[in-house]
Amino acid sequence: MIEEFKKRIKTLPPLPKSFHRVLQICESDSGVGELAKAIEGDPMMVAQILKTANSPLYGFNRQIKTVLQAVSLFGKNMTKSLVASSTVQGMLKVSVEPYSVSPEQFVNISNLQGAIAKAWFKRIAPEKMDDMFLCALLQDTGKILISDEVIRRDEVMYFKEDIAMSFDIGAVEMNNFGTTSVLIAADIFDHWGFEKGIVENIRHSNDPKNAPDELKQTAWALYIIRVLANQKQQLSDLNVQTALNLAAENGFNEQILKEVVEEIKEKGV
Template sequence: MNDKIVQKIESLPPLPKTIIEIEEFRKKPDKELGELLRIIEKDALIVSTLLKIANSAMFGFRTKVEAPSRALNLLGINFTVSIAIGGSIQNLLKASLKPYGITSDDFMKGSNIASSLANIWLSSFEIEHQDDIILASLLQEVGKFVLASIIVSDGKQDEFFAKVEASSVKDAEYQFLQTSTSKVTAQIFRHWKLSDNLINLIEFVDDIANVEEGFKQGVQILDVIRTAASVIEPLSDENVNKALKKAQIYGFDMEILKTSIEDLKNKLVENEEI
């Protein structure tokens, strides 16, 4: 990893105390709504993000959600934890994503769609590290903020985007930065001392041949989700077809995945999210 990326990661501000408390809560075998609510209510940014997402068209609840306690009850513990951690991390990593041809709002929308797909798909079968996979599906692309800031500071924004359009994000990242989003995201989380499971899952999404056997299926799931619900045009026909081809190669039940994607697409169309 080049020096600019390392320096950028090492200069990141520390995680807010609330996120450290939520990460500790996430590791507990028995999780209580009341404890999570007490942690969340101490952080105005998390409360604001939680209510914004709970009231978005993605969920389409019949009445406005005005209290974090109601949002937590409606969204559930795992999804609330993902939103809290994801929103805070995105706030810390503020940078223009123009080199990728998207905005921060596009990024948040794509990340939430990825997390929703993980929730729906993984509810259909047993998988080790399930909670970590769901959180990783939301967070695995945050390295793009660090990479984009370096591309912009180097004045290569237009060249990089041209390569993205002509080839792929992966090719552009390796040509200009000799690394990938997944590697950088893992290094960011290592810097912040987040869970080893989360790091192991994310770090090898572009290098599945070298992942530890115990994490292999989880990494394959993340690759499928990242492909289908890319932050660039999530759930487009092209991205879904690419994801289905990968899932077939990995040996996943194709009908379960197709049904999960269709269920999510229908829900988003009904609520005018795509």
């Protein structure tokens, strides 16, 4: 099954020109006005950027009505990550019924994971914040391909039952397919030419205990973020306590993560 997923990934079409144009602008000296114009040429990007800007996750104190407003508030790096997430979801045609969530819920969970990563790494390692925000937004992408395979096999009911009975979604994926959505996501972004650091951060978060020393912090962080907010539960008492325990066991300041979670909960998420 692993080879079948790899073959399918190789057949994925290249990312659209609009994405590469946004990426080019973000990496240049161009201003946010030019970036906003590039985004405005893609209705899906516009919808995603404005929806995210008006989410309680980011706590802007006024309604954001234009792409220029949103881009000015987010900045280039965060905008680039949001555009990447929107483009990927559009390319893969989000359908995650086997995980018992709607496409909208799937996007919201990805945004919640991104918000946790951003707030957490802003405090503990600001130099890694932008990369971690992008990794957290994208790390569940492989669930789209797994969902498609479950639907193709007509095994949605059985897969849902497996998910419902297990705390570890990755273990269910591994038992059914010999791989996980996290590993599939890493392969997808490797195929699309994303930066090696992004690919490897996601890949090693599948098994952070065995991650290289230089990636252990980010691998464990992504794993902990998935514990906090996943397709089964988001920020439940059990999930939060499990995440805090994992943080303490793996060298993180437990209190900082606890404060981040409490702040996000206060925003009404």
